[in-house]
Amino acid sequence: MLDPKLLRTFVAVADAASFTIAADRLNSTQSTVSQHLGRLEAATGRQLIDRAARPIGPTPAGERLLGYARRLLTLQAEAEALLADPAGTATIRIGVPDDIVTAPMSQRFAQFAERHRAIRLDVTTGLSRDLSRRFRAGEFDIAIAKEPAAGNDARASFPEPLAWFESCELSGGWPDPIPLVTFPSGGLYRDLMIDRIEREQRRWYIAFTGNSLGSVLSAVEAGLGVSVLPVSTVAAHAVRASGIFTADAPLVVSIYAWECGGATGELVAAMSEALSNRPGEQINTKPLNKR
CATH class of the missing domain: 3.40.190.10 (Periplasmic binding protein-like II)
Structure with a gap:
């Protein structure tokens, strides 16, 4: 793995085209910059900066590494910023x-x-x-x-509070057996409905099962059946309290x-x-x- 500190020095030298200017930008010394660059070249097995050129600049191998070095340093900065932010920890x-x-x-x-x-x-x-x-x-x-x-x-x-609800468009009474709009098995309202209708000795069948309140209300609005629902949930829907049964206990x-x-x-x-x-x-x- 390439040391980010050495990569940062390499990028600084390549950008500045000068060991002296790179050292100033890194708040370091020229000898330290030279040491870092030498260690990176030893690690890669390639000469990365052409020191004989005027101004100095990256060698062909250095040019290939330069883009990757910038990306690695950017990713490191992003990771450090992410870990420094406590959001969602x-x-x-x-x-x-x-x-x-x-x-x-x-x-x-x-x-x-x-x-x-x-x-x-x-x-x-x-x-x-x-x-x-x-x-x-x-x-x-x-x-x-x-x-x-x-x-x-x-x-x-x-x-x-609960009540039996039906579509506002419904005209006349409900047939026998009564179609029910329910939540899936295990739902509290479903069990309350079936228990009540059994106690009333009325026949029934499941006409629609919805996994969400929205789907159940839509089915009731469309007239697919009657359903027990919380009074607090129906205000924005075209449903009304049904006279099929009196309200259940809240x-x-x-x-x-x-x-x-x-x-x-x-x-x-x-x-x-x-x-x-x-x-x-x-x-x-x-x-x-x-x-």
Whole structure:
């Protein structure tokens, strides 16, 4: 491997066409510059500077090396600058349900990242049950989960009213069996829907399965079926509360974190603020439980 210090000396001599000027530019002495150049020539086995020329300049071998030397020195400078910048050297891992990553929540993430350049936010979306499991397994530092009741270790919890929704374009009642628009198996809303419709002794079938809130809402808007959704998520969509069933009991949105101080505590507070200000007139924004 070629020593960057020797390459820097070689480039300086080639650019200055003078050992004396190169030494001044390097804040060194002429003898040190000569020693460095000699060591580089010994390492490459080639004479790199024609000392007999006036002015002195690179030999053919030196000309071939010069371009590579500049590129190597540039890469070294970039690497040193990258390592000197603390941005992204620490990570906070966050798990959240898809519909929680709203514009206000994303703004809280951006504001936090601007204040803490050394911290990289690693956000994963998924189903609440899976997020809870992964948080308990230590895969997340912070997790938000929707659940029937908040755990004792929840940092804060907020009510999540639910309702059955259908397309605003729907005319007449739903057929028998009832078409359902759902999230994938294991989804909390899907299980609530099926449990309720079974208790009502109604027949049903899955008409559409979507992996995101956006796809489920689009399917409901199009009239593909009826679905249970959080009241806070539907304001901008052409859906309405369905009279097929009365509203189910609300869930809670709970935020969990292993730490409550420092940067993690600051982020938990910002995320809790975003949760408390979510749209939906029927939502009580006062935390149910705060530790």
